[in-house]
Amino acid sequence: MRGKFLQSWTLAYDLVVVCLYFFTLAYMIKYFDVQSFDIKVHNFLLQDYLKEGAFPAPPGYYAILYVVDLIFRYKYPFVFSALLVLTFFFWLKFSITFRWLSKQLHISTFQVGLLSASLLFISPIFIPAIDGSFWYLGKFTPTIWHNSTLIAVFPFCLLLFFETLRWQIGGFNKALYSIFFLGLVIILIKPSFMFCYIPALPLYSWSQSLRFDRRFWTSCGFSMSFLAMLFLEKAWIYDLDPMIKIMYTPEERSTVVLDPLVVHLHFSKEPIFDLLCSFPSTLVFMLFWGRVGLKDKPFVFSFLLLVFSLMVYLLLAETGFRKFHGNFYWQIPIAMFLHYLCMVVVVVNQFVKEKKVGIRPFLVFSLVYLIQVAMGIAYWHRIFDGHALN
Template identity: 30%
Template sequence: MNLHIESIIWVNNGQSSYSPHFLFFFILNFLSFFSSNVTIMTLVAVLLLAISTLGKYVISKYMLSEVVLDSKFEYKVLLIKVISFALIFCFAIPDVYNFFVLEKMYLGRIPSVVWHNSTVIAVFPLAILLFWKQLKIFDKNYNSLWSKDIWFITLLVVLNIFVKPSFIFVYAPVTALFLVKDFTLEKRISHSIKFFPLFIGLVVLFLQYISIYYYQTGTFVSGKSSLTIGAPFEFVRNFIPAWYIPIALFFSFAFPIAAIYYHRDILKNKAFLYALCLTIFGILISAFIVEDGPRRLHGNFTWQNIICAYILLLSTATFLLPKLLSKNEDVKIKIILWTVFMLHFLSGILYLFKLYFVDSKLVHAH
């Protein structure tokens, strides 16, 4: 975050220009009255990121509320609030090897939250809202002709790209596959319009790509960068051994994995399936796509995994919530599943303590 604030000061001093994903930086600069005072900018940044995190909580709460139609009962409302709050802190579950041997909780894993990258925090509510709104468009009977939702989704796509484009890297191809799967000739015009946000998003992404990798606009490192195919899991193997990668993935996604084990029907739930496909595609991108040049070790093609991990946990909780409230579900399975969820939450609290007391061993800031 300090580096991001410093980059804005460079812009104000005429030493650099805004990066193509400029929106968070510009809003922060604008609300700081284009000041170069680090204290003022830090306070404004804290306020903006707090609002973003609040938005993440509110949108998650509404998604959970949608699946419990009779949530007027106070204890159900409270339960939804508690789960939504806990989701904010959920983290990859540590094990003995990564905690005591590697001494890393974050690097090499896929947590569903970060506290050190301002643009990831800022884009979170926009990404979750885009996921939620897109789900409604997937309905085969949804008439997209003259739909305000299409325009709103298009706006969300553009805003995501201008804050941090990472989520759109997975959103565009996976959403296209879901739309093609449901495409019918009978409703070809209505269905074709559903591709409009993707088209606009790809155009903006292409322009951003040219700006970053051809013109090097707003770069804060010397030397030219480009995109290339790396060795499998090249970036993550800088922090953990190759044999440990499957274990790291398991503990990163223990809650959805447990949900699949005990409730196979979750794979028929469109929200969960969509989130799962986004997550898998995001992991594949981070496993093979790297930047060549001075940013090769920056891991800029891993950020989408954090957003997808959160959406996957949220979708899992959304699916399991009605079962938690049902009296017909096996009590032991309920206890096991929500115990795993609590382990994710407690891991996030532990991570915050580690950040405070141990500091820089656990994070990197790009």
């Protein structure tokens, strides 16, 4: 009986999450204009490339969309298929989160579901009197509703994180095959997460034993292999793309340069305020559980990923027409989501362990965390009320 009860809760959460994402995406696809909505931009981009007999680079998401559209096209090219594909990947992100939290936390399935659902909305804190209409631009957030390639790659990044932990902590060498496969899939869909994963992996491996052992050198081998793939993909995107010569003059074409803060300060008018509002739960966590967190292996790995993801965004930029597209931003939402995920596990487990002793820190963290969730729900409501994603 208990197993059936737990299974019914799991199915209920799955159904709610699928409906949430399906109808939200359907609304945005129908009512948002193409200039402000990446899903429509990517659909039209795919159509333009197909006319030239090619796929946009990297091709992973577009290839999936193309195949699904062959089966489920309804009226317009890639519209209904995008709705199905992105709803599936959103649900997969939730499902992976739910199952990992179920293994890590000794709480009820109902509570795990609520916690997993809250992570779908976690957001920076917005103060309209200061932020104005910019609730998203200039801040750092783990919740993205509009970028199709990020939505598609998100669950694979979560799996790569967990498989890496399985190998690093548990010593399961079979996970090595999964790590390589998932890294390749990520690079073929949207390589952004690898920008922080590649430098973080060897450093994390070394931190576990403080020795240059076999695991460290294997990590270096993975990082170098993935880095080589990124350089090949860079050449594909910047030099071999057949549409570059058609759509842009030589002066408009992009390259990668070291240009600290230029993109961030373009979007952030109050950088210190935006930084504090983006990481309030982290500040509370480090105040009360910093020492515990730094001994927790998943949290340490997620924190390294977050640090490197921020460094990449703040230091690197593109020139030409891509300059303010923010293409070095997209690893941050994934790293932040993993950071919150690991943070929540530490806090809940410490509370269950300490019980009444840890009630005040837990209440403070819960209050700040719930404010961030409420802000995320307000941002979601704004999609319908204000047709705004900025």
